[in-house]
Amino acid sequence: MHVCAVANQKGGVGKTTTVHNLGMALSRQMKTLLVDLDAQGNLTDACGLASTDVQASSYEVMAGDRAVPEAVFPLSNTLHLLPASRDLAVAELAFATRMGRENLLKKALLDLDYDYILLDCPPSLGLLTVNALTAAHSLLIPVQAEYYALAGLELIQQTMQSVREALNPSLSLLGVLLTFYDKRKSLNRDVAEGLRESLGDMLFSTCIRDNVALAEAPSNGKSIFEYRAKSFGAQDYGALANEFLARTRKI
Numbered sequence: 001m002h003v004c005a006v007a008n009q010k011g012g013v014g015k016t017t018t019v020h021n022l023g024m025a026l027s028r029q030m031k032t033l034l035v036d037l038d039a040q041g042n043l044t045d046a047c048g049l050a051s052t053d054v055q056a057s058s059y060e061v062m063a064g065d066r067a068v069p070e071a072v073f074p075l076s077n078t079l080h081l082l083p084a085s086r087d088l089a090v091a092e093l094a095f096a097t098r099m100g101r102e103n104l105l106k107k108a109l110l111d112l113d114y115d116y117i118l119l120d121c122p123p124s125l126g127l128l129t130v131n132a133l134t135a136a137h138s139l140l141i142p143v144q145a146e147y148y149a150l151a152g153l154e155l156i157q158q159t160m161q162s163v164r165e166a167l168n169p170s171l172s173l174l175g176v177l178l179t180f181y182d183k184r185k186s187l188n189r190d191v192a193e194g195l196r197e198s199l200g201d202m203l204f205s206t207c208i209r210d211n212v213a214l215a216e217a218p219s220n221g222k223s224i225f226e227y228r229a230k231s232f233g234a235q236d237y238g239a240l241a242n243e244f245l246a247r248t249r250k251i
Helices: 015-026 042-046 058-063 086-094 101-108 127-135 149-166 184-201 212-219 230-247
Strands: 002-007 030-038 080-083 116-120 140-146 172-181 202-207
Touching: 002 015, 002 230, 015 030, 015 042, 015 116, 015 140, 015 172, 015 212, 015 230, 030 042, 042 212, 058 086, 058 101, 086 127, 101 127, 127 149, 127 212, 140 149, 140 230, 149 172, 149 212, 172 184, 172 230, 184 202, 202 230, 212 230
Parallel strands: 002 116, 002 140, 030 080, 030 116, 140 172, 172 202
Antiparallel strands: none
């Protein structure tokens, strides 16, 4: 079982889109679990679940009130979702006095029957993201092709290093994924070149191109493969899944 956290403290960089569509692509070959750790519940919505459908969430699992198998929602035979609820908004306060509060998610995910678990982190570097990094074998960082991409990377990498030193020495950086890429824009090309110079092989070869269908799919409760299978978005996330599998098998 490989656990991958998808995180960036900056919002709007494609974390949820990546977890949803990468998870769907992986589930064609592997049994996969998606975990929504964001109180906004965007991943839960994108998977077609209404808040009234959520009987138990990642909050109850981290609190120890439910086991993961009791809380997951099957999206298919090989793809399951551990949904979010608004209770996650108070997780920082609720878990603040818990012994081992950084390890709550790691304990909950032990001995599960999945090949891959993808963790959709909130857009912050608080306790929920630290729990995800403590539970994970690897970290995937989506970054938007914009001017501040490199600056934002430094902060998440510093957090990763802190987690490595104090909580999870085996955590590795799987790679940085460039999202919302449009090769027609000189700024996007410049950002991509800067990231390649700075990161080398740590930058995924696959870029997620800016694609209207990717923005439309979640409002229909569908992945890009279900919504528009021949779109650039479907092509890109299919390619990312292959690269993701190759990288995780080396860890």
